[in-house]
Amino acid sequence: MRRALVLIAALGLFVLVSSPPAQTQPPPSLVYHAYDFTGTTNIAGFGVWEFRSLKDDLFALAEQYPEIVRVVSLGQSHEGREIWAVKLSDDVSTEDPAEPETLFIGGQHAREWIGVEVPFLIAQHLAQNYAADERVKRLIDNLEIWIVPMVNPDGHEYTRSDPCPTAPQQLCRLWRKNRRDLGNGIFGVDLNRNWGFQWDARAGGSRNPQSLTYRGPEPFSEPEIQAIRDLVLAPQRQFKAFIDYHSYSQIVGWPWGYSFEPPIPLSEDKRFDPPSDSVEYARIGETMAKLIYSVYGQTYRACQISLECPYPAAGVSTDWFYSETGGISFVIELRPQGSEPGFVLPPEQIRPTFEENLPAALYLLEQALPELIVRDSPRDDGSVPSGEIGFSPDIRVDGAPLGIVNTTEEPFGENDHENAIANAVNRVYVTVHNRGLTDVPNAVVELYWRDNSQLDLSAWPEGWQPIDDDGDPLTAPTFRHFVSIPANGSATVTFLWVPPVATPDAMLLVRVRHLQDPIRLLRDPALRFEPDRYDNNIASRRVQVFSTTLGTTK
Incomplete structure (x- = not known):
């Protein structure tokens, strides 16, 4: 009516x-x-x-x-x-x-x-x-x-x-x-x-x-x-x-x-x-x-x-x-x-x-038709930001040693996710979806992390650090990749992550943007404490970082 x-x-x-x-x-x-x-x-x-x-x-x-x-x-x-x-x-x-x-x-x-x-x-x-x-x-x-x-x-x-x-x-x-x-x-x-x-x-x-x-x-x-x-x-x-x-x-x-x-x-x-x-x-x-x-x-x-x-x-x-x-x-x-x-x-x-x-x-x-999404949870269909935090299935860790599911030594599969290992090279797979009707060339995909156990109350971006890919404090980390994503398709990029310390509660944060599908500007500082809650282009996943190999999550 x-x-x-x-x-x-x-x-x-x-x-x-x-x-x-x-x-x-x-x-x-x-x-x-x-x-x-x-x-x-x-x-x-x-x-x-x-x-x-x-x-x-x-x-x-x-x-x-x-x-x-x-x-x-x-x-x-x-x-x-x-x-x-x-x-x-x-x-x-x-x-x-x-x-x-x-x-x-x-x-x-x-x-x-x-x-x-x-x-x-x-x-x-x-x-x-x-x-x-x-x-x-x-x-x-x-x-x-x-x-x-x-x-x-x-x-x-x-x-x-x-x-x-x-x-x-x-x-x-x-x-x-x-x-x-x-x-x-x-x-x-x-x-x-x-x-x-x-x-x-x-x-x-x-x-x-x-x-x-x-x-x-x-x-x-x-x-x-x-x-x-x-x-x-x-x-x-x-x-x-x-x-x-x-x-x-x-x-x-x-x-x-x-x-x-x-x-x-x-x-x-x-x-x-x-x-x-x-x-x-x-x-x-x-x-x-x-x-x-x-x-x-x-x-x-x-x-x-x-x-x-x-x-x-x-x-x-x-x-x-x-x-x-x-x-x-x-x-x-x-x-x-x-x-x-x-x-x-x-x-x-x-x-x-x-x-x-x-x-x-x-x-x-x-050019406004693309809709880039990193899902917040398995239930997230990408129509609107779901508001869920820390459960993204599109962020998956392959903990050291690489290429196997550590508890079974089976090959690491496309749905597997496991704990990260401190001071070792871990792989992080990030999948970005384009539920829109136009291809996106060279989208920017960035991966950050923070140690939630330290109770750092800083808002975005100060509270987050780019992942360190080699553990060397003198080298610039590779935390940004460019990827083209077809209409109604997906693309996966691989990051290397060397966590500096073990922690029971780390958070990985993915940001993906392109001129055709930008990230919203959060002017209210209160909203920047949880930037993944308000935008389909941002998602996070909680990860445990251990000093030794301790298991997997399917």
Whole structure:
């Protein structure tokens, strides 16, 4: 039964709008499409434009496809306009914790009209092709896809003013910021410099309220991006992929924007030189650029925002999304390449711009389909974190001497597990499963341990040490491997472990991550005492470490 839902997130209120049996179209909105087609003009590729406003089109889409499309108000702008989102999912009326979320947004900058149309047309394409296109159906059946075409409705509406109501000497069409009244006739914050991660870094944001890139009085001061933040941080959701559409310059860019450093998830253990996501970002970004090129021969440059692109920028959405989720985060600068026609893209280029970006968008959605799992217990099916600690059957110890079950001297089998031996080489087998629908190349698998008998109350990561593979304190331990895991498949990696002391209660902890399936960032220190309780990518197993050979567990 369809009903209105009110979801109270950690940082805001979201109202999911629906009515039985489908969403009815509300009165016309003052927020129009970027290109104001009233039905009197025949635009190439569109025919006659049927709806007067973006709001009307969104609700019409939900009314036509009520089983898979839902319109959501995320909040309101400074001037009281709704921030409308579309959710697409096979069971759109519920929040499925087993399905990862993805997010496409557009229209942060008011003058970038094509950045509104492309995400809207992607939503329309997904809804219209669900029944007939197996690829689209697989995406909607396995993801919760969120699309927010217009983040800055006040600024956009101002760009449609003629003449400018507050600054007649200026061209409203090229207004960039929102419409926050800063006093003394000054208006606007650059929404894409107001995101909370590295907001005060020096790259690309201004403290001057009159600047086009004014970053605002404080991080997340603007309600428009507070709405997006609260959607992403809602505790029942796990967002894994993000695109922020802008124009112009034809770029596929990834973090960091604020720094020349390579992207490394904030959830990583910084003590031991964690690997960056640069290679995977380049692989995905270059693939997206090639897919765009394959449609109409338009070249989009794939690059880290601060380096090869280059336009260093701090307080931007792509950096914030990656910092919070560890997931895939891109900005796409759409047509044209240069200042002619610049922001004023002719309407006949709307359809080609959408069509060339559609394959890249579908590809990125597919990159959110992997689901890496190390089981917490034999009962764990991987749908959601089980919360069990210390019983993972995917972590198995072959204690010294290697290769046999020590109590029977039979060959060590694929289900065997036994005690470890101190100051000797033990093997640890770790099996990682991918219950998702897309292959994962080069997932990072790490193995840590701690002596629970010492009652070390340190949280992650300080309370854990990487396994020592040779017992030599002067050599760096090999506690990290890279493994490729096929869709709906598994892979096993082998670690060597030389425990320094015997202990009745050791704990082995496995962490597996990839840009396509990141580990959640646990900001609450209380949660970091048991990191394996909250994420399918983390699991543990209790092990006894003896000074001599003392048995096995089947």
